[in-house]
Amino acid sequence: MLHVRTLICAILLVLGAPAWAQTPANILMVGMRLDDLVTLDPAEVFEVSGAEIVANLYDRLIDTENGQPKGVLAESWKISPDGRQYIFTLKKNAKFHSGKTVTAQDAAWSFQRAVKLDRGGALILKQLGLTAQNVALRARAENDLTFVLDLDDALSPSLVWNILASYAASVVDSRLGSQVEKDGDFASTWLRMKDGGSGPFRLELWRPGQGVILGRFAPHHQGVPVPERVGIRHIPESSVQRLMLEKGDLDIARNLSPDDMDKLTANPDVTVIRVPQGGLFYIGMNMKVRALADPKVRRALKLLIDYDGIAKNILKGTKAVRQTILAQGFPGALSDTPYKLDIEAAKRLLAEAGYAKGLQLTLDVRNVSPSIDIAQAIAADFAKAGIALEIVQMDNKQLLTRYRARAHMLTLAQWSPDYPDPHATIQGFAWNPDNADGSPYRLLAWRNGWNIPELTGLVQAAKSERDTAKRLSHYEAAQREALRDGPYAVMFQDMQILALRKSVQGLRAGLTPDSMRYADAKKSVAQKSIAK
Incomplete structure (x- = not known):
């Protein structure tokens, strides 16, 4: 009876029922924005909140720790001498939430469905050379415990490990999938709202626009998760999250504004942590514009941005100054920051380029804070050098449509890597094999008209380089080239702000959304209200 009552209380809280004086000791309550949550299918998810939840519902063959593979469903692995074959031996004791034993056939089916569905996860797995035509041969089960991955060409092992550690490589229950499949959809319709995983938590409830409840999967092969349940409540307003944390209705608050972050930082009963993320905030400059x-x-233009001033006065600790195209925390990331606000130096460069009397430019900006505030600050400094900057506000869909069509002059944009490897970002910024308008390769270098055949070759070589030091040297060269001459003014690196009650310990977070894990989070002491 107590078990049922606890579940009912958790559901009521997520759905907006009257608050507790404090959250139960065995339930971890999280407040965050969930407005981007549209699917829980690991082959389809491409949003921040979805990737995070999927990472707690599903296991992968491996995870990575300090750049090295760490077994999850896989007990051991080996690479062929030519680097083109990876063989994984699975654990015997891993179970899906359905009770079925996890097998190599499940891993093979999961890779095949992700690639053949050709949605979010396929973009990541295709980096391994997998296609709808070859995936059944290249990602296969030799027996119940042996999964084999064949590559066309040898790739950097660290690249392979990081791809296999991403949410796209989640292993799905194939027997369950076959039971709920409709019209050859690989169970995607069912898995959007349900759970077919083997992770430390199972999905108990998802009410779109309201919240998600994850329940402990006690038979998990890595041990019993600490929280009995994790309730993730959709709370878009930062101030509401702060008040609920202070009153004891939340254990963790996310998506905090600078003002609310400052108030909680001053509270001795709250711990505020800043976790560097892989995302970058930058201005893209279309080189198709003369x-x-x-x-x-x-x-x-890079000298007409007050990086430190914007970080201090507008962003207030929610982002960190960053000028290279690879975020801090990734292997090989450089920390060079050669650009400072220097109006006179910028004027001299503009005069040398033939624009002593200035010029007119437009900046496409998403119509949300802090993008608008950043754009206005930049426009004010541009004007001091004779550049009339028109700010064009639009929603994110319109901005991306114009950007992907090379219809912009300048765009204030954000970048987030799809998987935790430097190649995911470097390829985006510094790889452009075909600069023609009809090119099928439309990443950031193409969008900004940066025609770089030599640099593209260097980045492509890094993908296959098995010597780690040499591989990272290629990425360092790409960062320096982009910093010096690239069509980007990289300004800031995303920081995830987490406010935790002092009693909460053991939460795991990292560079990418799918590195947020709740299994070891615990409350050390009974909580009290900390509202002032």
């Missing part, structure tokens, strides 16, 4: 094709103009 003025922006001149490297002197691009350097001038």
